[in-house]
Amino acid sequence: MSKVHHYRVVIETQSPMAINTGGRETGFDAQLARDANGLPYIPATAVAGVWSHLVESRLGKDVRKLWFGSTEVSSVLTITNGLIHDSTNCPVTGLRSQQSLTTDPLLALMTQERPLHRERVRINDRGVAADTGKFDQLLLPKGVRFSLSIDWHDNAAKELQVQWPELLACWGDRRFALGANTRNGLGQIRVVACEYTQADLSTGPQSGRLLQDARKLDKVPTTLDASWPTDDDGLLFASLPLKALDNWRCGAGSVLLGEENAEVDILTYSEAAVNWSNNVGKLGDAEPVLCGSSIKGMLAHRIAYHYRRHSGDWAEQKDQVIEQAWQQEATRYAPGEAEAHKANFIHQQWELAPQELSAIFGLADEEHDNSLAGKLFVDDCPVSFQHTVIRQHNSIDRFTGGVRQGALFNEQLLYQPEFTLKLWVAPDNAVSPALSQAIIDTLDDLKHGLLPLGAGSGRGASLVEHHQEQPWLVNESTLNVVAVAEEAGQ
Numbered sequence: 029m030s031k032v033h034h035y036r037v038v039i040e041t042q043s044p045m046a047i048n049t050g051g052r053e054t055g056f057d058a059q060l061a062r063d064a065n066g067l068p069y070i071p072a073t074a075v076a077g078v079w080s081h082l083v084e085s086r087l088g089k090d091v092r093k094l095w096f097g098s099t100e101v102s103s104v105l106t107i108t109n110g111l112i113h114d115s116t117n118c119p120v121t122g123l124r125s126q127q128s129l130t131t132d133p134l135l136a137l138m139t140q141e142r143p144l145h146r147e148r149v150r151i152n153d154r155g156v157a158a159d160t161g162k163f164d165q166l167l168l169p170k171g172v173r174f175s176l177s178i179d180w181h182d183n184a185a186k187e188l189q190v191q192w193p194e195l196l197a198c199w200g201d202r203r204f205a206l207g208a209n210t211r212n213g214l215g216q217i218r219v220v221a222c223e224y225t226q227a228d229l230s231t232g233p234q235s236g237r238l239l240q241d242a243r244k245l246d247k248v249p250t251t252l253d254a255s256w257p258t259d260d261d262g263l264l265f266a267s268l269p270l271k272a273l274d275n276w277r278c279g280a281g282s283v284l285l286g287e288e289n290a291e292v293d294i295l296t297y298s299e300a301a302v303n304w305s306n307n308v309g310k311l312g313d314a315e316p317v318l319c320g321s322s323i324k325g326m327l328a329h330r331i332a333y334h335y336r337r338h339s340g341d342w343a344e345q346k347d348q349v350i351e352q353a354w355q356q357e358a359t360r361y362a363p364g365e366a367e368a369h370k371a372n373f374i375h376q377q378w379e380l381a382p383q384e385l386s387a388i389f390g391l392a393d394e395e396h397d398n399s400l401a402g403k404l405f406v407d408d409c410p411v412s413f414q415h416t417v418i419r420q421h422n423s424i425d426r427f428t429g430g431v432r433q434g435a436l437f438n439e440q441l442l443y444q445p446e447f448t449l450k451l452w453v454a455p456d457n458a459v460s461p462a463l464s465q466a467i468i469d470t471l472d473d474l475k476h477g478l479l480p481l482g483a484g485s486g487r488g489a490s491l492v493e494h495h496q497e498q499p500w501l502v503n504e505s506t507l508n509v510v511a512v513a514e515e516a517g518q
Contacts, residue, residue, distance in 0.1 A: 070110030213320025
């Protein structure tokens with residue numbers, strides 16, 4: 029154990045990140061993990077958990093146990109907590125006074141209960157918000173930097189030297205994301221700087237002093253070590269450049285975009301990110317973003333439609349199946365009570381997605397052992413635009429056909445914005461031929477302008493199609509198509 033390998037790493041969030049404590053913030057549904065200064069931090073356990081899971085999936089359980097330990101064997105790796113950087117790109121160490129936190133513009137934002145938040149809602153089968161389906165998600169903005177250290181001791185085992193580059197390669201995997209909802213675009217990180225130090229303690233005290241200096245918490249590397257891996261695109265399923273046909277909007281924002289100065293009731297969703305220049309971090313202007321969770325919901329709805337079409341699951345047949353299921357369910361109620369529950373039961377049955385979709389989108393079940401993690405990863409899409417349009421609307425009285433008094437409102441739309449949709453799939457995915465074809469058909473709908481991707485589609489907005497100036501890439505080989513049970517038995 030004379031040789032110690034030390035990595036000092038600076039990471040930057042490439043999308044908003046939510047590492048929660050499991051508790052609830054006042055007025056919000058979640059709570060960010062914070063240190064003694066009240067600043068967000070990255071627990072070492074979060075890094076070790078994601079890393080060890082990827083090592084096991086890529087290299088096997090034995091390798092994971094060797095490096096990350098178990099109840100019988102101690103870990104070879106030592107990982108520190110990720111400390112947040114202030115606006116001068118220095119990690120915040122020790123206790124800081126309240127004045128020093130409030131005078132730094134970046135730290136002042138991070139100490140707020142809500143540095144950034146997204147309002148999310150579950151959509152039912154009728155395309156509207158489900159009852160009690162709304163919740164808030166507290167986040168850290170894109171561009172926040174953290175420092176952490178990684179140490180491992182060389183115990184002269186040959187497999188350690190051979191396996192270490194493969195372990196390090198996991199940091200370039202798309203699945204290496206921290207916090208909640210990493211499959212919906214959150215928690216992506218990038219290593220922006222790394223310094224490697226090797227100390228052979230058998231050579232004398234000078235090696236110990238070298239290692240001690242490298243481990244100083246306020247030490248910030250400025251360059252990326254050549255041994256650090258680059259990003260791996262092996263899991264990329266699709267890169268889809270899209271352009272709106274006309275006016276477009278997504279979500280519900282609070283910041284007026286463009287150069288217009290007007291009072292607008294409905295705005296496109298936008299977020300501000302931290303931008304770094306010459307080691308100075310500043311919160312930039314809000315930019316429109318199409319959230320990964322929104323994209324995933326739209327894709328899931330259309331994939332379910334195509335899957336039912338390919339598998340012959342027609343609405344007329346489903347109506348009969350639901351009626352038969354209700355006849356069995358009705359026996360649970362006392363005489364005279366069944367009719368009061370029938371409408372709710374039928375509604376719940378129509379809301380159920382095909383069970384086969386859980387192979388790619390995952391499943392959240394009341395029984396934890398029955399839950400499945402999704403295999404599809406969807407990135408947030410930054411949106412670029414040149415012009416905006418303000419459109420006025422009014423509500424029409426359905427009885428008189430006239431304008432309802434006080435019901436005039438307007439919305440700001442982006443004119444022909446552009447964005448690139450990126451989809452990734454886990455290598456252990458397994459989809460049926462019908463589901464695979466449904467996914468491909470859905471992407472074809474996007475390409476030809478048949479699937480709205482955004483808000484206000486009922487008013488003719490948010491239609492998109494392939495941006496002809498950029499290549500449309502779909503790697504169908506990343507989908508592992510397997511025969512379903514019925515086909516396998518034939």
